[in-house]
Amino acid sequence: MILQAQAGDQGAMQWLYQQYSGQVFNLAMRLLCHRADAQDVMQDAFVKCFQNLHQFRGDARFWSWLRSIVTTTAFMRMRKDKRRGHEYDLDDVVSEPDLVSAADATQGVVQVELETALAHLPAISRAVIWLYHVEGYTHSEIAELTGHTISFSKSRLTRARRQLRMLLSAGEVGGNKSAAVKRNELSSNSGIAYVNPLAATLFEVNQ
Amino acid sequence: MNKSPQHPLHDFINPADDLQARRVLRDALHKLPLVDLPEEQQTAGWDNISARLDSDGSEQSGQRGKRYGWLRSEEWLGVAAALVLLVTVVFFPHSNQPGSSGAEPVAAEKYAQLQQWVKHSQLLESQLRSLRAQAPSRVISGQRALAMDELERMIGIVDLQIAASQANRGETADDDLLINERTGLWQQRVVLLNELLASQYGPADYFDQNSDDLITTVNQQI
Numbered sequence: 001m002i003l004q005a006q007a008g009d010q011g012a013m014q015w016l017y018q019q020y021s022g023q024v025f026n027l028a029m030r031l032l033c034h035r036a037d038a039q040d041v042m043q044d045a046f047v048k049c050f051q052n053l054h055q056f057r058g059d060a061r062f063w064s065w066l067r068s069i070v071t072t073t074a075f076m077r078m079r080k081d082k083r084r085g086h087e088y089d090l091d092d093v094v095s096e097p098d099l100v101s102a103a104d105a106t107q108g109v110v111q112v113e114l115e116t117a118l119a120h121l122p123a124i125s126r127a128v129i130w131l132y133h134v135e136g137y138t139h140s141e142i143a144e145l146t147g148h149t150i151s152f153s154k155s156r157l158t159r160a161r162r163q164l165r166m167l168l169s170a171g172e173v174g175g176n177k178s179a180a181v182k183r184n185e186l187s188s189n190s191g192i193a194y195v196n197p198l199a200a201t202l203f204e205v206n207q
Numbered sequence: 208m209n210k211s212p213q214h215p216l217h218d219f220i221n222p223a224d225d226l227q228a229r230r231v232l233r234d235a236l237h238k239l240p241l242v243d244l245p246e247e248q249q250t251a252g253w254d255n256i257s258a259r260l261d262s263d264g265s266e267q268s269g270q271r272g273k274r275y276g277w278l279r280s281e282e283w284l285g286v287a288a289a290l291v292l293l294v295t296v297v298f299f300p301h302s303n304q305p306g307s308s309g310a311e312p313v314a315a316e317k318y319a320q321l322q323q324w325v326k327h328s329q330l331l332e333s334q335l336r337s338l339r340a341q342a343p344s345r346v347i348s349g350q351r352a353l354a355m356d357e358l359e360r361m362i363g364i365v366d367l368q369i370a371a372s373q374a375n376r377g378e379t380a381d382d383d384l385l386i387n388e389r390t391g392l393w394q395q396r397v398v399l400l401n402e403l404l405a406s407q408y409g410p411a412d413y414f415d416q417n418s419d420d421l422i423t424t425v426n427q428q429i
Contacts, residue, residue, distance in 0.1 A: 010257060017253050022244055029242040039248060046256045048367055051263065055371050068370035076363045110215050114235055133233045141373065144325065147332035161232065169220045 002062060006053045013050050020063065021046070024070050030130045031074040033119045041077055045070045071131065075145055078123055117167035125160030132157055317386045324393035331400040338408050358403045365396045 004012035024045055028038035049069050056065050118126050124146065131137040132153075137145070142153040214220075216235060222228035244252075369392045372385055 010260070013260070014253055014257070017256065018249070021249050021252060022241060025244040026242045038242075039252065042244075043252055043255050043259075046252075047259050047263075050256070050260055052367065052371065055368070065371060068373055069367055072363075072366045072370040076359075076366065080359060110235065111239055114216070115239060129232075130236070133229075134236050143329070144369065144373065147329055149329055161229075164232075165220055165222070168216060 002053070002056065005050065006056070016062075017046055020066060023063065024066065027067065027070050027135070028074055030118075030134070031071065031127045032077065032123070033126065037077060041070065041074050044077075045073045048073065067135065071127075071135075071145060075127070078127075113168060117164055120167060121160060121163055124156060125163055128153060128156050129160045129164065314386070317390065321386055321390045321393065324390060324397055327397050328393055328400060331397060331404060335400065335404055335407075338404070355403060355406050358399055358406060362396060362399045362403065365392055365399065368392050369396070 001012045001015055005016055021042065025038055025042045028041040028045070029035065032038050032041065045066070049066055052069075056062065118129070121129070128142055128146075131142055131145070132139075139150045139153040139157075142148075143150045146153070148156075216231060218224070219228045219231040219235070369389060372389050372392065
């Protein structure tokens with residue numbers, strides 16, 4: 001199918017899109033925590049993917065290759081928006097994050113709390129945590145991606161974990177299921193992202 | 208930090224053992240569900256992508272001339288200068304290496320060269336961040352902003368190529384080829400970053416009559 005897509009077959013491209021769009025959107029959402037921007041990044045990444053498909057060597061895994069395009073596109077988005085004064089200041093707290101998962105009472109409270117805490121991390125901290133712990137990026141790869149040094153990646157990861165720990169310990173982790181569920185319901189019903197003022201205050205103190 | 212020891216994240220929030228804390232966090236992150244992409248958004252996404260691919264394919268040649276029609280402005284000199292350097296880098300990838308003798312360097316030397324370009328790029332990124340922090344709201348002309356946009360777009364393309372090359376690393380038999388490729392890409396990145404710095408924080412007082420041709424050439428290259 002990849003060979004067909006490389007030959008310009010749009011049907012094959014559409015098949016690849018259908019196979020991978022969920023993973024791509026998930027990764028973009030985890031990095032940006034903003035649904036509309038994640039959709040933009042997903043589309044941009046697929047366009048770049050198909051335009052540069054001739055560069056893909058069959059001996060690499062397609063998802064590894066596509067994932068690198070998605071992360072690069074997401075970081076490009078953050079950098080560009082930063083220059084324009086958009087909310088993505090790589091070192092600042094995202095002011096109005098979208099809760100990542102749909103409201104679901106069956107979803108564990110821990111997951112809700114963890115997602116809420118992640119959403120309130122500074123963009124770069126969230127990205128470093130996700131790329132290192134979930135996607136398996138090395139510090140060297142994160143350094144290349146962010147344009148920083150390896151030691152920056154290491155220190156940022158340590159700092160990000162500390163920030164996440166503080167957010168989780170200050171939140172309702174394990175202690176107040178109704179509050180977490182209520183917050184999710186509020187977010188999904190109103191379309192307005194939940195903002196945790198305590199978390200924001202914590203970061204101002206912690207920066 | 209007084210969560211119950213039975214709580215799934217207890218060992219992360221109260222880290223007695225750093226390794227265990229990391230393991231707990233990693234496991235919790237892995238257990239997060241996939242973010243839902245509604246079917247209608249998935250369908251709309253493909254329609255949009257397909258339209259963009261069609262548009263890019265049919266208008267590529269015509270659009271280039273139109274797109275860069277506004278290039279004949281002194282604000283574009285920075286971009287043009289970058290492109291001259293970029294073309295040099297693309298066609299003569301090792302001509303500006305100190306001590307370049309024409310003989311192919313051994314693998315370790317090639318890798319060291321690659322690392323030098325990566326560090327150089329990081330240094331320029333750092334300078335750019337520092338300058339932006341010092342003067343975040345510097346007033347620039349619209350045309351200069353467009354030129355900077357174009358430079359950032361080109362850096363983005365180089366980043367994509369670096370990322371693609373990175374993804375192929377270790378999974379291809381020809382590592383030498385990959386190191387050469389990545390070295391060339393990082394060189395391009397350094398050239399473009401230098402120009403972005405100059406465009407944003409330096410005077411743009413040069414002009415190159417051949418900027419359209421250069422941009423067309425470089426776009427074909429990258």
